[in-house]
Amino acid sequence: MLKRTISHEPGLSGLEKRRKIGSSSDGGLGGTISPQLTNEAYTVGWICAIPTEYVAARLFLDKEHMRPKFKPAEDTNHYTLGEMGGHNVVIAVLPGGEYGASSAANVASNMLRTFPQIRIGLMVGIGGGAPSEEHDIRLGDVVVSMPSGGNAGVLQYDFGKTLQSREFCMTGFLDQPPTVLRTSVCGLQVQYEMYGHCLNESIEITLQKWPKINRKYGRPDISTDRLYPANVVHHEQPCCLAATRGDIPEPISRPQRTEDAHNPVVHYGLIGTANQLMKDALVRDRLSKEKGILCFEMEAAGLMNHFRCLVIRGICDYSDSHKNKDWQGYAAMTAAAYTKDLLCQIQPSDVVAEERLNQFVLESVSRIDENVEALKLKATRKEDLEVLDWVSSVDYGPQQSDFFKRVQPGTGLWFLQSVQYRDWISAETKTLFCPGMPGAGKTILASIIIYDLWSRFREDASIGIAHIYINFRRRGEQTPEGLISSVLKQLAGRLVPLPEQVRRLYHDHRVARTRPPFKGLSDALDSTLRQYYRTYIVIDALDECDASTGCRDRFLSEIFRAQSGGKVSILVTSRNNPEIQNKFTECAILEIRANSNDVEKYVDNRISELPAFIRDNSSLQQDIKASINRTADGMFLLAQLYLDSLKGKLTLRAVRKALEDFVAGSDAYEHAYSSAMERINGQPREEADLARRILSWIAFARRPLVTEELRHALSVEAGMSHLDEDDLLQVDMASMCAGLVTIDKESDIIRLVHYTTQQYFEKSFQRWFAAASHAVIWNMKLA
Secondary structure (H helix, E strand, O other), rough: OOOOOOOHOOOOOHHHHHHHHHHHHOOOOOOEEOOOOOOHHOOOEEEEHHHHHHHHHHHHHHHHEEEOOOOOOOOOOOOOEEEEEEEHHHHHHOOOOOHHHHHHHHHHHHOOOOOOOOOOEEEEEEEEOOOOOOOOOOOOOOOOOOOOOOOOOOEEEOOOOOOOOOOOOOOOOOOOOOOHHHHHHHHHHHHHHHHOOOOHHHHHHHHHHHHHHHHHOOOHHHHOOOOOOOOOOOOOOOOOOHHHHHHHHOOOOOOOOOOOOOOOOOOEEEEEEOOOOOHHHHHHHHHHHHOOOEEEEEEEEHHHOOEEEEEEEEEEOOOOOOOOOOOOOHHHHHHHHHHHHHHHHHOOHHHHHHHHHHHHHHOOOOOOOOOHHHHHOOOOOHHHHHHHHHOOOOOHHHHHHHHOOOOOOOOOOOHOOOOOHHHHHHHOOOOEEEEEOOOOOOOHHHHHHHHHHHHHHOOOOEEEEEEEEEHHOOOOOOOOHHHHHHHHHHHOOOOOOOOOOHHHHHHHHOOOOOOOHHHHHHHHHHHOOOOEEEEEEEEOOOOHHHOOOOHHHHHHHHHHHHHOOOOEEEEEEEEOOOHHHHOOOOOOEEOOOOOOOHHHHHHHHHHHOOHHHHHOEEHHHHHHHHHHHHHHHOOOHHHHHHHHHHHOOOOOOHHHHHHHHHHOOHHHHHHHHHHHHHEEEEEOOHHHHHHHHHHHHHHHHOOOHHHHHHHHHHHHOOOOOOOOOHHOOOOOHHHHHHHEEEEEEOEEEEHHHHHHHHHHHHHHOHOOOOOOOOHHHHHHHHO
């Protein structure tokens, strides 16, 4: 087989670079320390189980960075930061003496909280091999978790009951690693098969700079690689390698690997994980035969469903009773060397395209939604769920999920790091009022705040958290009683058992099918608040709460009254409204504005949605960012509208003209909305008519509409007696409306992008909807 020459194969492992710079390398463990980066700069998370693995990982860093710029007090991890293969990498190790899934999960959770932009995860270290006739696994080889036979790459084999003397009963595979990792593994596998690899050479060059650890981390003598028959059990120390008695059977005879073989060999397939060490060769062989497991380890089960990662293991023993540590150092080095080769295969831009791993934590293990599933985790009996659903049927969880998904990476940090917010979190400030101009991003920032609260206090049962997203279209349900009920439901749902006052309220009114009076809700809220050491309440868009009926004043008065009786911290966002501002004159104030850095990050993250000739022109992109940043003037919504207006441009001249037409100041929204409507009218007639009908329905319906409701309404024509599936419109309703409409994925509600859009259409009704009379529009309103 043709062995590849290192100098002729660029970009695979960074080996050429290390050979050139030799001992002057600025790599890990004692090299030059690079300047400190922000926590948001790191996109790759690497977790090790033991110090030996940690050392191997650090040895292969191209550069080692300074300590994290910020680390929450509750994060007990030890981190090494650095660069590898062009990626900024965070490496962490499990606490000394702790092993298994639970400890790994805690380390991953802390890592994702401190480094929120991590997009791909790696679990790298040592494992026990499962050699078979099909897979000639030797010590020092590498096993990479990869899906096979329709299954993911990691199997938790102690997840459920294992029946003695019967076939193993599989209960499920863990989640797959991100796509970019799986495709890159395949690409590297092809290169290894064509050219061979340089793992041994890479290890040797790395260890030349660290001669004192060569004995532990270098390749042991091949004579120490011994595989014993599965029925041979060793009960004493020292291990069989040092035993002199003649009652130790001979190891299995295996042919030496040929000169042109890839040594160590990289194997791809299923890895078995459990919370106990595999040291039974009979069980090893049974699982290997039945499930195709190539390797055994102890930590991956704590990561795969919440820290979606690739598991890479260097083989240090054969998962039997013949344990020794001679191969641990070298096995850790082969796994780390392979991982570096893998990272060199991946473009940093491909990593950024992946979803952040903390999104999966938010959605799969620690969702802050106040939905039924979250309540089930806290309720001890079926009746608790019934009580909570009776208290309030409103669920703000889907809205929180929708809003937080729209957060652009790296934005909002200015607020979280502000003195005012830190004082509010630490309870030095009881109330923080956050006014802002329309479209400044107040609601998105509220979702960031809510996520931050849950990230900080999710595991602290003494802290209560509740949030309200006020919406002018929900005035029917967002009455004073309705708003207080929602707060009560969220706070009571976090307590086990439910507060007695809440349970009594339910029993007093259930049979008569009545609703509790405001005083009853108020007393139940007081009782619930007393069970928390501190409570945080976030209220978004207070200006949309109905003032004409007294709802706003009554709700605020009740919240302030509850605050006066306990440790309650309140954060409120609102448009600039003198009447509301007068309520917060003695409170801390932090104005919400989209700062220029956030707007630039927002535009950067959405440039990929624009036509190719814009994406390929870096100078034009800079002009777009500068123009939008200048005209947006602290309004995220305006940046969104202006960016959307460029999507249909076909020439450079058209883009330049649009940039010149961008308007700043008080008339900016009206100009942006009018331009969007002009683009709609410029579509083919049928599409333009349909877009105006869509906007009419959404703007003038009495309540929010889900997409299926709107699709049916638009499909009805005069004279129809019934509606078939064949009659339903098959169009993307949001895409037809020039960025003026959005769909909330969790709730499937289709709505205007902002409250100002509603106000614009109410003011300009005759201009855009003249084809439909007022009577027709009002007939469209939903009861």
